[in-house]
Amino acid sequence: MYDILTNIFGNQIVAYIIGAALPLFVWILPFVLFAVLGERKVSAHMQDRLGPMRVGYHGILQTVADLLKLLQKEDIVTPAADRKLFNLAPYIVFLGSYAAFAAIPFSSIYIGSGIEVGIFYILAVSSFVVVGILMGGWASDNKYSLLGAMRSAAQIVSYEIPTAIVVLTLVMLTGTLNLNTISQQQTAYFWNWNILGGAAGSGITQILLIPFMVIAFVILFISTLAEVNRTPFDIPEAESELVAGFHTEYSGMKFAMFFLSEYANMFAVSAIVVTLFFGGYQSPFGYLGNSLGIPWLIPVEQLFWFLAKGVFFVFVQMWLRWTLPRLRVDQLMTVCWKYLIPYAVFNLLIVGIISLL
Amino acid sequence: METKTLKTEELILNMGPQHPSTHGVLRLELELEGELIVNVKPHIGYLHRCFEKHAEAMTYPQVVPYTDRMDYLASMSNNLGYAIAVERLMGIKVPERVEYIRVIMAELQRIASHLVALGTYGVDIGAFTPFLYCFRDREKILSLFEMTCGARLLYNYIWVGGLSHDIHPDFVRLTKEFVEYFRPKIVELNELLSFNKIFIERTANIGILPLDTAINYGVTGPMLRASGLKWDLRKNDPYSIYDRFDFDIPVGEGEKGTVGDSWDRYFVRVQEMEQSLRIVEQAIDQIPEGNVHEAVPKRVKPPKGSIYSRVENPKGELGFFIISDGSVNPFRMKVRGPSFVNLSVLNEISKGHLVADLIAILGSTDIVLGEVDR
Amino acid sequence: MMKPEEIFELLKQKFDDKIIGFENELPVDSYIVVNPLAIKEVSKFLRDNEQLKFDSLMCLSGVDDANEKKTKDEEGNEVIEKGTLSVYYHLHSIELGHKVNLKVSVSVDNPNVESVESIWRTADWHEREAYDMFGIVFLNHPDLRRILMPEDWEAGHPLRKDYKNPEFYNGMRVPY
Numbered sequence: 055m056y057d058i059l060t061n062i063f064g065n066q067i068v069a070y071i072i073g074a075a076l077p078l079f080v081w082i083l084p085f086v087l088f089a090v091l092g093e094r095k096v097s098a099h100m101q102d103r104l105g106p107m108r109v110g111y112h113g114i115l116q117t118v119a120d121l122l123k124l125l126q127k128e129d130i131v132t133p134a135a136d137r138k139l140f141n142l143a144p145y146i147v148f149l150g151s152y153a154a155f156a157a158i159p160f161s162s163i164y165i166g167s168g169i170e171v172g173i174f175y176i177l178a179v180s181s182f183v184v185v186g187i188l189m190g191g192w193a194s195d196n197k198y199s200l201l202g203a204m205r206s207a208a209q210i211v212s213y214e215i216p217t218a219i220v221v222l223t224l225v226m227l228t229g230t231l232n233l234n235t236i237s238q239q240q241t242a243y244f245w246n247w248n249i250l251g252g253a254a255g256s257g258i259t260q261i262l263l264i265p266f267m268v269i270a271f272v273i274l275f276i277s278t279l280a281e282v283n284r285t286p287f288d289i290p291e292a293e294s295e296l297v298a299g300f301h302t303e304y305s306g307m308k309f310a311m312f313f314l315s316e317y318a319n320m321f322a323v324s325a326i327v328v329t330l331f332f333g334g335y336q337s338p339f340g341y342l343g344n345s346l347g348i349p350w351l352i353p354v355e356q357l358f359w360f361l362a363k364g365v366f367f368v369f370v371q372m373w374l375r376w377t378l379p380r381l382r383v384d385q386l387m388t389v390c391w392k393y394l395i396p397y398a399v400f401n402l403l404i405v406g407i408i409s410l411l
Numbered sequence: 412m413e414t415k416t417l418k419t420e421e422l423i424l425n426m427g428p429q430h431p432s433t434h435g436v437l438r439l440e441l442e443l444e445g446e447l448i449v450n451v452k453p454h455i456g457y458l459h460r461c462f463e464k465h466a467e468a469m470t471y472p473q474v475v476p477y478t479d480r481m482d483y484l485a486s487m488s489n490n491l492g493y494a495i496a497v498e499r500l501m502g503i504k505v506p507e508r509v510e511y512i513r514v515i516m517a518e519l520q521r522i523a524s525h526l527v528a529l530g531t532y533g534v535d536i537g538a539f540t541p542f543l544y545c546f547r548d549r550e551k552i553l554s555l556f557e558m559t560c561g562a563r564l565l566y567n568y569i570w571v572g573g574l575s576h577d578i579h580p581d582f583v584r585l586t587k588e589f590v591e592y593f594r595p596k597i598v599e600l601n602e603l604l605s606f607n608k609i610f611i612e613r614t615a616n617i618g619i620l621p622l623d624t625a626i627n628y629g630v631t632g633p634m635l636r637a638s639g640l641k642w643d644l645r646k647n648d649p650y651s652i653y654d655r656f657d658f659d660i661p662v663g664e665g666e667k668g669t670v671g672d673s674w675d676r677y678f679v680r681v682q683e684m685e686q687s688l689r690i691v692e693q694a695i696d697q698i699p700e701g702n703v704h705e706a707v708p709k710r711v712k713p714p715k716g717s718i719y720s721r722v723e724n725p726k727g728e729l730g731f732f733i734i735s736d737g738s739v740n741p742f743r744m745k746v747r748g749p750s751f752v753n754l755s756v757l758n759e760i761s762k763g764h765l766v767a768d769l770i771a772i773l774g775s776t777d778i779v780l781g782e783v784d785r
Numbered sequence: 786m787m788k789p790e791e792i793f794e795l796l797k798q799k800f801d802d803k804i805i806g807f808e809n810e811l812p813v814d815s816y817i818v819v820n821p822l823a824i825k826e827v828s829k830f831l832r833d834n835e836q837l838k839f840d841s842l843m844c845l846s847g848v849d850d851a852n853e854k855k856t857k858d859e860e861g862n863e864v865i866e867k868g869t870l871s872v873y874y875h876l877h878s879i880e881l882g883h884k885v886n887l888k889v890s891v892s893v894d895n896p897n898v899e900s901v902e903s904i905w906r907t908a909d910w911h912e913r914e915a916y917d918m919f920g921i922v923f924l925n926h927p928d929l930r931r932i933l934m935p936e937d938w939e940a941g942h943p944l945r946k947d948y949k950n951p952e953f954y955n956g957m958r959v960p961y
Contacts, residue, residue, distance in 0.1 A: 101543040380537025629907030745846035
């Protein structure tokens with residue numbers, strides 16, 4: 055991708071800066087605008103109501119209006135707050151979720167950084183979010199924020215373990231940490247996807263693998279749900295208990311940053327799930343560009359498939375949120391330590407044995 | 412430098428008066444050890460509107476709109492309780508038609524009140540969708556009330572000796588339609604919330620209220636029934652014409668946990684809605700002809716004396732203690748609100764639970780601050 | 786099932802002069818008048834006796850009787866006989882299904898009543914309310930604070946008949 059940009063702008067540094075800013079302006083901001091409205095519309099239609107209807111056709115511009123409102127809002131810092139940490143926290147949280155996008159392969163030519171340790175990098179960099187949340191909760195000098203931040207830290211750190219184990223399972227099968235390579239391996243048709251045992255090649259091993267890959271997918275999906283603090287795991291910001299959790303004291307644009315990173319994060323984890331299990335940017339039915347003989351159409355199609363799959367999983371997250379009640383903090387830990395981690399480890403062993411066959 | 416000995420102390424957390432799940436302006440002073448509750452101290456009175464003082468300056472009929480504003484989610488039942496107390500004091504016999512309409516209204520109101528209780532309970536636990544389903548159905552009841560008396564929340568409908576208006580000609584048909592419509596919705600609510608695994612995990616075995624504690628604390632209504640006592644004033648101390656209808660008293664059975672836990676309190680309300688539907692169904696077919704204003708006295712002036720009269724409100728036993736000195740104003744009027752009494756047991760049942768459980772317990776007591784503070 | 790008259794006789798036998806009388810002239814409810822400092826013993830007996838078993842206190846209400854009397858003595862001086870405050874207890878037995886009402890009266894100057902909080906826990910908040918609204922002091926109550934009014938309300942007890950609204954509360958005008 056950088057070669058193309060360098061060719062266009064004639065300068066490598068400019069190309070890198072533009073390359074880094076692209077996902078933000080081309081995808082994350084529009085996605086958040088779309089997802090916030092989408093969430094409100096999804097919830098509204100699930101609940102027998104219409105949702106925002108006034109701003110634009112069927113409320114399409116509602117989020118834009120909200121964003122404008124948030125931009126104009128007074129930026130309140132409570133007197134007892136630790137100013138430096140308080141102001142820094144939203145940016146660190148955003149940094150954590152934004153940096154993850156660098157290694158996500160949107161398309162075969164559109165990938166921020168094709169580093170060899172892509173998935174490892176994403177797991178590591180998304181831990182920044184915890185630091186930010188903890189900082190925000192502590193610096194607010196509010197007991198609700200503090201409780202929320204503590205819960206959040208405990209939750210995210212715990213749920214990284216099953217995530218890591220499932221990722222390990224996949225890495226063991228595919229033999230690479232590079233997300234682009236993992237995507238390329240699942241090429242052509244949907245039976246090559248990892249969820250259907252595609253990584254094992256073909257034959258009996260592939261069929262044997264299917265149930266275990268489904269289990270791995272479910273574990274990964276649950277734990278990523280917990281990592282992004284979505285219902286039923288939205289305990290850090292459980293509004294009926296902790297008012298708004300760690301971001302209780304934030305207002306205006308800083309609050310919007312938390313909001314932005316929450317939705318960005320939702321897409322990031324969906325992207326990981328898609329890349330690892332659902333063929334990444336690969337089309338399930340082969341490419342139109344191939345059959346028509348237009349080579350440049352293929353990356354566009356790949357982009358479309360990747361975004362479509364990602365948005366679908368974001369939709370599933372919303373669906374769950376508006377259906378399920380919330381777990382309690384100790385039950386949340388029980389789910390992680392007593393169920394997900396043992397199952398994940400067991401799954402890892404079985405998959406290892408099968409892949410040796 | 413001198414090193415101080417490290418010590419830990421309880422975290423004092425002020426929950427409310429502005430908090431999403433205190434159901435109004437209730438302040439709870441929590442003593443926490445981590446997230447474990449050591450002590451809960453409720454502070455009430457933020458919504459105190461001097462009902463009892465006002466009542467002393469009003470004539471008896473003028474008090475009726477004030478009773479609306481106590482438990483504002485069950486105004487009809489409050490009206491009924493007050494009207495019955497004054498009628499007993501004066502020895503008024505109301506026409507049959509009035510009795511039937513009153514029962515229908517009170518039972519519809521019970522369903523509406525329980526719908527709010529169940530819906531907001533879902534929100535407390537984190538499920539937002541059932542809340543809106545409940546409110547959608549409650550709107551249908553409110554529309555029936557609006558058709559009858561023009562108001563959707565504060566009705567001033569049941570007067571001493573009668574009613575403010577007769578029912579609308581379409582009321583009977585629409586109420587029957589509502590009953591038909593609403594039955595399946597209870598099943599839907601059960602599928603969505605009552606038997607949800609996470610919901611059961613959150614509420615079963617939480618905030619267990621043993622029966623003897625419940626009685627000693629004067630707890631009434633669905634809370635008492637959830638603790639396992641078949642006690643309903645409509646059956647045990649009948650008023651109006653409740654003895655003519657066939658209905659059951661649901662009690663907590665500890666189906667998902669222990670008798671008297673939060674889930675039981677929740678589920679008793681769900682079952683009560685079905686029973687209320689049964690009563691409405693029986694009553695709606697039997698409404699006799701008559702004049703609803705027939706027994707309304709021109710001047711309400713009870714004899715000297717006093718009365719304590721109680722009715723079964725959606726939230727429990729609503730008692731009116733009225734002392735009359737023979738004039739047109741009550742000499743003293745005390746209201747024994749069910750929410751007031753039910754809230755006082757909170758500390759007893761929430762010790763040793765987590766903050767998240769406190770929300771579950773508080774939601775299951777179903778308080779309305781308008782009635783706690785009066 | 787026992788009638789209030791029978792319960793009165795039973796109590797009279799047991800407690801003798803601590804039971805002051807039986808008020809029955811009222812059209813609906815009747816009251817057994819009890820010595821305010823003996824109400825706890827009487828309540829305990831009512832709750833624990835096998836025949837009575839009053840396990841539930843339905844309601845506890847304070848009342849200002851507003852019966853202050855002004856008379857002139859022989860020399861023409863005005864003598865003020867202070868009024869009384871009363872507390873009404875409405876009891877009910879869930880098991881046996883009978884009801885009885887108790888009443889105690891105390892002078893405004895010395896409004897001390899024994900607390901029944903340890904007999905029926907529900908009396909806790911009711912007594913706090915009676916204290917808040919009438920200034921009736923319940924002896925041995927564990928936590929006798931104002932409950933509905935603000936804790937720093939200095940203008941007295943609002944449900945008393947001679948209560949006057951204050952002009953200011955914490956510097957804010959009260960009548961607006």
